[in-house]
Each structure stands twice: as C-alpha cells, then as structure tokens.
Amino acid sequence: MSGPRVALLGMILESNRFAKPAGRADFDSLTWLEGEALMAEARGEAPSLATEFAAFVAAMDATGPWQPVPCLLAASHPAGPVERMVFESVLDRNTALLRDAGRLDAVYICNHGAMVADHEDDPDGALIARVRRIVGPDTRIVVTLDLHANISPRMVSESDLIVGYRTNPHVDMRERGEEAAFSLRRILAGLARPSSVMIKPPIAPASVTLLTAEHPYGTLIDMGQRLQAEARGAILNVSIFGNFIFADVADNSLSIVVTARDDHTVAEEVARRIAGAAWEMRDGFSRNLTSVEEAVRLARGDEPVIFSDAGDNPGGGGSGRTTELLAALCDAECDGVLYGSFADPELAAEAHERGVGATFTARFNRSRGTQAWENWDTPFEAEAEVIALHDGEVIGQRGMTAGRRLHPGPCAALRMGGVTVVIISDRTQTADPVFFTMMGLDPGTARAVVVKSRGHFRAGFDLWFSPGQVYEIDTGGLTSPVLSRWPLSRVPRPSYPLDPDTIWEA
Numbered sequence: 001m002s003g004p005r006v007a008l009l010g011m012i013l014e015s016n017r018f019a020k021p022a023g024r025a026d027f028d029s030l031t032w033l034e035g036e037a038l039m040a041e042a043r044g045e046a047p048s049l050a051t052e053f054a055a056f057v058a059a060m061d062a063t064g065p066w067q068p069v070p071c072l073l074a075a076s077h078p079a080g081p082v083e084r085m086v087f088e089s090v091l092d093r094n095t096a097l098l099r100d101a102g103r104l105d106a107v108y109i110c111n112h113g114a115m116v117a118d119h120e121d122d123p124d125g126a127l128i129a130r131v132r133r134i135v136g137p138d139t140r141i142v143v144t145l146d147l148h149a150n151i152s153p154r155m156v157s158e159s160d161l162i163v164g165y166r167t168n169p170h171v172d173m174r175e176r177g178e179e180a181a182f183s184l185r186r187i188l189a190g191l192a193r194p195s196s197v198m199i200k201p202p203i204a205p206a207s208v209t210l211l212t213a214e215h216p217y218g219t220l221i222d223m224g225q226r227l228q229a230e231a232r233g234a235i236l237n238v239s240i241f242g243n244f245i246f247a248d249v250a251d252n253s254l255s256i257v258v259t260a261r262d263d264h265t266v267a268e269e270v271a272r273r274i275a276g277a278a279w280e281m282r283d284g285f286s287r288n289l290t291s292v293e294e295a296v297r298l299a300r301g302d303e304p305v306i307f308s309d310a311g312d313n314p315g316g317g318g319s320g321r322t323t324e325l326l327a328a329l330c331d332a333e334c335d336g337v338l339y340g341s342f343a344d345p346e347l348a349a350e351a352h353e354r355g356v357g358a359t360f361t362a363r364f365n366r367s368r369g370t371q372a373w374e375n376w377d378t379p380f381e382a383e384a385e386v387i388a389l390h391d392g393e394v395i396g397q398r399g400m401t402a403g404r405r406l407h408p409g410p411c412a413a414l415r416m417g418g419v420t421v422v423i424i425s426d427r428t429q430t431a432d433p434v435f436f437t438m439m440g441l442d443p444g445t446a447r448a449v450v451v452k453s454r455g456h457f458r459a460g461f462d463l464w465f466s467p468g469q470v471y472e473i474d475t476g477g478l479t480s481p482v483l484s485r486w487p488l489s490r491v492p493r494p495s496y497p498l499d500p501d502t503i504w505e506a
Helices: 023-026 036-044 051-062 084-101 123-135 153-156 173-188 217-230 264-280 294-299 324-331 345-354
Strands: 005-012 031-034 067-075 105-112 141-146 163-166 196-201 235-241 255-260 305-310 337-342 359-364 380-390 411-415 419-424 448-451 472-473
Touching: 005 051, 005 153, 023 472, 031 036, 036 051, 036 141, 051 067, 051 105, 051 141, 051 173, 051 294, 067 084, 067 448, 084 448, 105 123, 105 173, 105 217, 105 472, 123 153, 141 173, 153 196, 153 294, 153 419, 163 255, 173 472, 196 264, 217 235, 217 264, 235 345, 255 472, 294 305, 294 472, 324 337, 324 380, 324 419, 324 448, 345 380, 345 411, 345 419, 448 472
Parallel strands: 005 067, 005 105, 105 141, 141 163, 305 448, 305 472, 337 419, 337 448
Antiparallel strands: 031 067, 196 255, 235 255, 359 380, 380 411, 411 419
C-alpha cells in the first residue's frame, strides 16, 4: 500500500493533583492497546477508545491511501498523578515501536493534555518531545487535546499542529479527530507549512466556568472561529484551552494556540486579539454555587431539576463516593429522586448476591481508607431495596459518550425511600442517561436527578432539562470548584480569579 506512513500513539489522563495516583490498573480498565489490536478497535463498530482517535483513523481511511503504524495508546479515567513506572513504560514502549518503524512521514499523538506524573509536571510535553527526538525535525507531528489541557511551551514547540476540542460539554471529538487528519493531509501535500503561536493570559479558572454555550468562554471560542474564517485560509487552527486547575502546575492558565498555514505574523495577531478579549472578560470566569440546603428545597419543589454533585466529579478525578448530598436528600425524605452513579464495587456485588427484590441495609463506603483523597468518602447507611441489576456493558446514548462502548462493571439500582441510587463498580462520571436507562429508570419522570459529573451531563440530559433547570451544588470532594479551599502551590501567581487584583496586558 502506498501513501504516507503515519504512526499513532498517545497517553490520555487528566490528573487531579489531590486525587489517588493513577496506576497500571487504571489504564487497563479503560484502554491499553497497541499494534493491530489498536487498529481493530479504532475501526470497530462502537470503539471503546477515544473518539477522536477512531475519527482520525476513519478520516485517513476515507481520504486516500496511507500506511498506519499503530504504536501504544493508553488511557485512564481522570485520576491523580500517573505513577512514574507507568508513565515511563508507555514512553519506553512507544520509543521502541517508533524506532522499529523505520521511516515515518508523520505521527499522530492522542493525549488529554492535563497529565501530571509523580516525577514530572509536564509529561504530555515530555512525550511529545521524546517522539520528536526519535523521528527528527522533518517528520510531522499532529496532536489532539482536550480543551482542559494545560499547555506548555514544549508541547507547542515540539509539535507541528495542536488541535483542541471546541465544545464543553465535549461533543466534537469526532470533528477534531477528522480535522487533525484533514490538516495532516494538507501539510503532507505541501499545502501548509504550519507555524504556531501561544499566548497565556494569567487566567486559571475552575472548569465550571468553561462552558462553551455561555459567556465568556463560549464567546472566546466563537471569536477564534470568526477570526480564522476572516483570515481566508491563512490560519490552519485556533484552539483555546481553558486549563485544568486541579493539576496545579506552572502551565495552568488559559492558553490561546494559533497555527498559521505559513505566515507566523498572522497567527501572532489573531492570538493577541483573543488574549486581549479574554482579559477584558475575566470577571466572567467565576461562578456562584448552590448550597446543599437549597438543593434539598429545590428537590422538593414542583419543577423538575438536575443537580451536579460538583465537589465529586469522577470526570475530574473525584472518587465518585462522597455521600454528603445523598445523605441530605435521604434525611429530608425527598421523593422522586434519581441519584447516579455511586462507585462502590462492594455494594454492587452485595446487591447482585442478594438479587432483585431483596431488602437490606446498604452500607456505602464500608472499606473507606485513610488516605487524604478519601477524606470526603464518609460512610452512610440506609435501608434499601434492590430494584434492578445490570452487568455494566452498554453503549452510550447521548452527549460525549454517544455510540461509545462503556463498561462501568456490575451495577445495581437501590431504592431508599424516595431516592433511587445507581451503584457502579468502575468509577466514571454520569454524563450519559444510559446509567439510568440501563436500569429501567426514566430521567424524564424524576422530580430531581443528581449526577456525579461537572458539566458533560448537560449534553446527555438536555432532552429533559434546560439550562435553567441545572444547578451546581456546593459539595465537598476532590473537585470542589471553590479554589480557595485548595493548597495550590504551583499555579502561577498572580492569576485570576485566585488573585482578583491581577494586572496584565496582552
């Protein structure tokens, strides 16, 4: 087969500095694939791996001959810093595979961009730099990243093109994977000589302020696309990364990355304009949360509502095991509440052992440890009835996981008075209604739905809940967006909104 030889690899992890470290088991539970097994999964009917990776492969397949050289793709659900041994094993394995590959025209790297390692605050940059060192200056390197990436100068300088998501909730991963492939085809055909510019205004907000359907972040995303269109082909890509504050690294900040087709000065001007606008809009990068007490009142009201258990988002490294909001709803004897999903494999196993229809005392967090990241995982007990069981192998229905194979492990639905809780075995955020519908539960008939998710649930549950019916609850946990609660020691200071009096000029 003719066409360009393109290596494919990546390491996907969003690291919360304060969460449980990510070990090999965390990657094995989601993605650890290489070689032909990686290509087979990417070309499968409902891939379980990163959507943008599968989309890149599909777009390359559709646009002409090419020779894929699949290396290793590793991915974990968000967690703490990756263990050094795991990171270096990914680095070493990809190094060996790239060296064995021979001549390469390009490399596609599929990362998240907010990874932290035990020994390294910029492992994403370290991986890209290692690839560059192996393949040399003439081989093109194209990277896709989540919009919550913390962008380092090394990530930009060692790659030819970085393509970031443009939606939050994330629903454009397929388009971004395709964009990376189409852009690579143009670059390899000599139609572009990419040159990138990065500007980082000192804005490092919590993720609750980074919704792209709202001002100011959505306004900046739209501005970037407008300026790219006005450049009439001179700009290859505009990506505006919001940062992931809980990584707590020196590269935390809003990052504007603009890649010109060949004229660096055009990219500089576009990046400056966006950065200046971002700074003028900085007051919008703060948000007030709803108290637990107010959430209880709303749950007992007449209008259906959906709550984000904001302090415990597994999609940001949360444990998925905090009980503060659950206990408050049960204690208040709220009715018609669906709550999901609580990550407790022992409780799920007990429910499966007892069977549908059984009643028992459900003990949440019975095996709580003493590590700092477990401080919020307080035990809770309630009389419960097992109303449904599931093996946890499903296909996503809506939002960011639509069409993607999910495997939350053995699951159970427990009814505790007027509150029904979905228990899962493999920790993941409830961004998709399938976590309820697989149990025969209908979010559309609930008085209140509670999800352990920060924002991605908005795209999954918008069929039933408008933005005015969504509330972010001020709960404790590893993802509490109240930044004053966190001992952030590496984030550049001064930085807004941590330091409201920060002064900066674009």
